[in-house]
Amino acid sequence: MADTNEDLAAENRALRARMAWMLEQAERNHDIMMRHQAFDLEIVGATNFPDLVGSIFRTLPVISELESVTLSLVDEGDDIRTVMERLGVEFSAFPDLLFVAGTSQLELGAADGTAAPQPLLGTYDAVRDARRFPGPAHPLQSVAIVPLLRNRRMIGTLNLGSIDPARFTPSLGTDFVEHMASIIAICLENVISNEMLKYIGLTDSLTGVYNRRYLDRRLLEEIARARRQRYDLSLMYIDIDHFKRVNDTVGHQGGDEVLREVANRIKGELRLSDALARFGGEEFVVLLIDADLDSAAFVAERIRAGIASAMIVLAGGLQVSITASIGVACLAAADEGAIVSVPEIAARELIAHADGALYQAKAGGRDRVVRHAGY
Numbered sequence: 001m002a003d004t005n006e007d008l009a010a011e012n013r014a015l016r017a018r019m020a021w022m023l024e025q026a027e028r029n030h031d032i033m034m035r036h037q038a039f040d041l042e043i044v045g046a047t048n049f050p051d052l053v054g055s056i057f058r059t060l061p062v063i064s065e066l067e068s069v070t071l072s073l074v075d076e077g078d079d080i081r082t083v084m085e086r087l088g089v090e091f092s093a094f095p096d097l098l099f100v101a102g103t104s105q106l107e108l109g110a111a112d113g114t115a116a117p118q119p120l121l122g123t124y125d126a127v128r129d130a131r132r133f134p135g136p137a138h139p140l141q142s143v144a145i146v147p148l149l150r151n152r153r154m155i156g157t158l159n160l161g162s163i164d165p166a167r168f169t170p171s172l173g174t175d176f177v178e179h180m181a182s183i184i185a186i187c188l189e190n191v192i193s194n195e196m197l198k199y200i201g202l203t204d205s206l207t208g209v210y211n212r213r214y215l216d217r218r219l220l221e222e223i224a225r226a227r228r229q230r231y232d233l234s235l236m237y238i239d240i241d242h243f244k245r246v247n248d249t250v251g252h253q254g255g256d257e258v259l260r261e262v263a264n265r266i267k268g269e270l271r272l273s274d275a276l277a278r279f280g281g282e283e284f285v286v287l288l289i290d291a292d293l294d295s296a297a298f299v300a301e302r303i304r305a306g307i308a309s310a311m312i313v314l315a316g317g318l319q320v321s322i323t324a325s326i327g328v329a330c331l332a333a334a335d336e337g338a339i340v341s342v343p344e345i346a347a348r349e350l351i352a353h354a355d356g357a358l359y360q361a362k363a364g365g366r367d368r369v370v371r372h373a374g375y
């Protein structure tokens, strides 16, 4: 009898312990689910590319208790990288963001691309996985490589690495990671196309440099910053001479080629902090940050010489000789009158002064740089 009682008590204790364990598991699962739901909301709310990838790299390793989370993105022709860089994204802040030139380099799914790519779960394999996990060497033991799919097209992979060898095994269900990857894929595609649209709205499709809308906005920001930090801002107005004649001689398409080459030559003389925009037609404007009138005129002279010095060779083999006239004006930090005016007025005046100097350059015979004489 005593034995039976003791047996029952032991069984009871075991059952209680098991129930407590199950409860703990249920609470833990609930907790994980809540964290993932919060993560989903966070990434769905990301409005730009750096915010989105920042959230993924910051939050996902924590909520999923993983040592490494990286993303491989397909970027044919470097379009994504180029556009993001032009929009000011600092890729050095995202060492776990990897780009590949094509889906075959993701090494997932059938080599001929016929079968839908499946997640790959299992032991970490240095030969196969080292490139996907470039970060500080955690002794990763198991990995999940999950395809990021949009309309059956693979846009990349989500790469999850753990130091626990049992974390990802081939027999593990993949529903959870696939669900996570599908939300990440939608968010990525969304922000990438938003950023592309933003870029298209701010650039000139013919030459690839910024457009007037961008420069007008940037000028206001730069005027405000230059005032706070007390440095000079200069602006140059560049206009190709007798461009109508160029068009008449080499045709409109040849004229377009000339515009592209002139944009390249101007860019070649600028610092990274300067901004070049095509204002329309054959006019370009350059904004020079922290540059007084002397240095801006010096750069303008280099640009003028760079445009005039070598013939432009067109696709058909025709060669054209081009010159440009440039007007330069400066918004000096020491100029109290300019400092007190509202940025919109200061911007308008700066452009008008450079434009006035350009007019004088044209009137004076073209192929020259003229500085605005001062306020």
Ligand SMILES: Nc1nc2c(ncn2[C@@H]2O[C@H](COP(=O)(O)OP(=O)(O)OP(=O)(O)O)[C@@H](O)[C@H]2O)c(=O)[nH]1
Pocket (backbone or CB within 6 Å): 206, 239, 240, 241, 242, 243, 244, 245, 247, 251, 252, 253, 254, 255, 256, 259, 280, 281, 282, 362, 366
């Ligand atoms: N090929 C090409 N031509 C353009 C474009 N936009 C404007 N143009 C041409 O640029 C020419 C500008 O001519 P004008 O403003 O008369 O000036 P210009 O002939 O350069 O003479 P100056 O400025 O006085 O030296 C016109 O013939 C326009 O048709 C473009 O996107 N592509």
